[in-house]
Amino acid sequence: MTDLDARRLRVLHTVALRGGVTAAAASLHVSPSAVSQQLAQLEREAGCDLVERVGRGICLTPAGQALAVHAEQVLHALDRAGAAVAAARTGVAGTVRVGTFATAGAFVAPAVARARRRHPALDLRVTEGEDESTLLDLRLTLLDVVVMQEYDHVPVTLPSGLTARPVADDPLYVVTPATGPLSGRVRLRDLRDAPWIAPAPATPGGRVTRQACRDAGFEPEIRHTAIDVALVLDLVAAGLGVALVPALVLRHGVPAGVRTGPTWDPPLKRTISAVVRTAGGGPQRPAVAAFLAELAAAGAAAAGAAGSYAAGS
Template sequence: MLDIRRLHMLRTVAARGSIAAAAQSLALSAGAVSQQLSALRHDVGADLLRPDGRTVALTEAGRVLLEHADRILAAVQEAESAVAAVKGTVGTTAALAALPSTVATIVAPALTTLGSHHPQLTVTCLATDQAQLRELTLGTVDVVLGQRYHHLPDAVPRGIAISPLLDDPLLVVTAAEQADERPVVLRELATHSLAVPPPTTDCGQAILHACHQVGFTPTTRYITADIAAQLALARAGLATALVPRTAIDPATPGIRTALIEDRPILRLLFAATRHTETANPTTTAVVAALRTAARQARATHLPAV
């Protein structure tokens, strides 16, 4: 009989690209993972992995087994959710992956709410911009607070359920003495020096795409994904920043914010979980707390677009 833990290891190695990377994410030694995969190979009677440069790739037998492993592991997840639903109680642990720009205004209030309503629940939080939905499919986290910019295609992996939270516009941020609070026409930014995220990020791509759509390539004098650094550069009068609304404390001194009037750049913030036919009480509680915090952020932060 196939061992579920070994199937999970095979899936993790296939996603991470190497035994060492998989071992790190599983908090195991590379030797332990190799040993378990060797046992799985013996159970199946066929090679499952082959060298591929500095990484490993699935053999044909490995690919076929992984297709079945995905269904088996999904069935296990479904069973766990069904049992949890019968018990009807929120569990004791959950893992959340969230964008760093959402921690202050959404994640922290949500965790405070969860602590009040479900004191037995301990939520660990991974603040990262990278590959959050992959971590969800691999079971590393239970809930993702992610984003999708509206100009990008909606590419949700199979087996993932999405709950929209709010539309979060990028605001034009300048030094307080350099601008008024009137809305800005995007084309006006053609004359500004900008502080923006790298073009390899979703936000950086969204800004470039929006500017190109209205006929100009932005002057990016400062490139950083650190929102605190972007705001500091704007406060000093060195650049204009484009920052998500929920990532800005309305009480921040020395800056002025304005909406983009004609071509708003919007990101959709969403909560994602692994899809199951029966709702899991623990992940449902986490998503509900995120939704409440997002609703409060929409109401109290800055006027909506």
């Protein structure tokens, strides 16, 4: 067996986590044929079959699965080595790749801007994505920081090798038509007979709405399905249903005809965290540490402002 190329190990690891060549190619921003060629070369280096065809797709052989596990360890070791070198240099420089969900832009964007002003040699790049996808890219070392959301009643278990650092709490609010019969503080169980508006079940917002209602003792009637915040609020304003949204969603205001109120009995919130690869006793890259410091400050300010607005709307 010849020496194994770290770049090809990354390709194998990506195929293992993403579940196929096409998905791995999209994650690596290359063509599927390029991924297949890298796998074939890695098989020659390893001296054995690492993948096998199953129908129209492929799966890893036992040898491929074993090598993929070690590939993750190799990639993370290289990442820690790079962090040690960066920590030994003077100044904050380099590229930090950040994955985030859309509404966290309220504080991710200011944090990026402030970090760049403080450290001109720092190159920060933001990619929007769903938590599950961006966390995979963090494990693949394609991202350096992932801004993730976790709801009290829908906990998230992180894979080993990742560490979450809380950035801000974002309370959940009920949005109802202003012309409806309910006023003042509304408990979720008071809305058991209302039509609901929620994202699809597989999305974080969809899981949260359904689970919160179940915890309140009823199965919500999801009359309308929408993930776009503007559409949700427009449907509520038209009197077509009620919805459950985080305070940050309301930071730009709500249309006429929409009333908001905090959840209570019990109060609900989501925790927004910055997830990084566990340092494993080594230093963290100064570039990542600089961005995390700005993110913590911006997150607390944005979440507080959004909550104050929603409470007074």
